[in-house]
Amino acid sequence: MNYWLMKSEPDEVSVDDALAAPESTVPWTGVRNYQARNFMRDGMRVGDGVLFYHSSCAEPGIVGIARVASTAYPDPTQFDRKSPYHDPASKREEPRWLLVDVQVLKKTRNLTLPELRADPELQDLVVLRKGNRLSITPVEPRHWKRILKLLDVRA
Template sequence: MTQYWLMKSEPDEVSVDDALAAPKSTVPWTGVRNYQARNFMRDQMRVGDGVLFYHSSCAEPGIVGIAQVASTPYPDPTQFDRKSPYYDPASRQEEPRWSLVDVQVVKKTRNLTLPELRTTPGLEDLVVLRKGNRLSITPVEPRHWRQITKLLGA
């Protein structure tokens, strides 16, 4: 059964345009350093799951593309790279702490902004809108996925 996710990326790190320009429009989702978000990728995501590509920490945060999970989970190489801001000295090659999946952008969309998401009837309980939620990866209910993709004409 297909699942749906909202995955946040800072456009200065990896934007939807960067992903579209990558081979096969696919990028590794590196740098996740929250256990719950890591567990979503490691334990629940499956190839083909739907992804709402969300730009965060920018002038106008919002959903900017439709994507899909394009790989099974594998160790995030940035945890071993001493030059990376995501380096984790406690992580070991033989026991990686952090995982990632590859994400393939299917379609760039208009920016469905956070204020628009907040004021759209039916999306009140979308996880990303919950007070205090700062997770970079959150599950999306199928009904929310349908409503959002309809709003985006996807």
């Protein structure tokens, strides 16, 4: 089993939006970074753990525990001319961008970025590295366990 941190801007899809969706599951649309796409395509498996992270908001942080709920498939927003994620270079027969479905299992308190940075056991968490801008990052099992402990969530 692998673990991931997936960032979403709450104005686009919040943890509450995901919980309100059928089966608390949303497609993770709009990823337009090749490395993040490759994580979904090559690394993610159904059942993998996900830390649902709100970004680009007043208090960024981990706000929920989720799981990968599908294998990777083409992101339809790349073909939608009205979408901010439209990619005119992507072809239906050879889609450039993929997504996975993510199912929220539990909303948590906001474990904020300053709290994550302050924990000595999380110093090398990928999302905390200087210059890291990826919307999807792998999470080591030891970091996953520590974060669940900080959130008082049982695995």
